[in-house]
Amino acid sequence: MRYVEEFRDPELGHAMAGEILATVEPGRHYKLMEVCGGHTHSIYKYGIDDLLPANVELVHGPGCPVCVIPMGRVDDGIAIALQPRVTLTCFGDMLRVPGSRGTLLDAKAQGADVRMVYSPLDALRIARQNPDREVVFFAIGFETTAPSTALTLRRAKAEGVANFSCICNHVTILPPVRALLESPDLRLDGFIGPGHVCTVVGARPFEFIPADYGRPVVISGFEPLDILQSIHMLLRQLAEGRCEVENQYRRVVPYDGNLRALEVMADVFELRPHFEWRGMGFISHSALKLSAAYEEFDAERRFSAPGVRIADPKACQCGEVLKGVIKPWECKVFGTACTPEHAIGTCMVSPEGACAAYYNYGRLARTRQVV
């Protein structure tokens, strides 16, 4: 398969690991954050960290859209789903995200009409086919997913589909990254940038990281050789005293992003003044709501929902995991009370969550075998 096999060549991977080893300075500890949960998943699926020198540590960032949804927003979705004549649609991994009184899947078991969709377009199709029902799409995701919601809302408006609406939980990646850089808890040496978000926003918005915080960024693809090469590029910048945004994923990411997608998003969305992130608290201008031109499709206006902030369960340490302060195995409930089958925290629910990646690929202990 083109664009896949050539980026999974084990011999090239070992050769790249050798170049990484030759680039690191003995005695120096490097902490590199992969911002995106897709990278975290690939790193553990392919055992990439086992190819790295012991002094290169990968820290997992907040770029998993399911993981950062706060409990109160899940409760709002459930409250709307339980209202008469409502069909609530969402992506599959959202179904099992715990709110304060269960999940959307639990609501479905109680009789709510909750359906999994592949894209918001599917939700719009359900609305067209069921004009007697109110079809609500529970929208989540970063800038990669937001264009899909925006295009669907444009279609709904153009077609006059009045029984369709959206609970908008789209978030933006740069404000939490800035918050992490401001955090005294964490010292990072560089960032593996989120390749898929950058297909939309481009690499340019990440320039504030080297300019304002003196940390290098490499926008990375998701195959094993992509990630290894990105790590090598970061380490080379550090070794050479350079600090800039480099684009390893040039086959996909234009430096200025997808201008059509940005234009559609600017039409349909506007920034919320602030938004709550699970475990990270409220972050200014870190999420999107529907613009005035699309407010007729805003489910938060159409339906009543609690809109209450709910504290995370005390046992769960997803917040620290999402900020890269602790590793999943350091959480008190990891792999015991919290498993993918019975998740307490969101990081164990989504395949892109760091806890699920550690659990699914057997990283249950703190030791790392370096080859």
Next chain:
Amino acid sequence: MTVVRVDGERGLALCASEDGARHTVETGLVDPVSLGDSVLVHAGVALVTLPG
């Protein structure tokens, strides 16, 4: 995903994934696609046409 049918009028394409599953994909954010093109799709929308 690979484009297997194009509905240019509605800005849609039928695309096949690596495992053979087929999905309707919105193509309004990329230049017009042709049969056999590889596209990066996220949540039902083509975000990039990959170089041939």
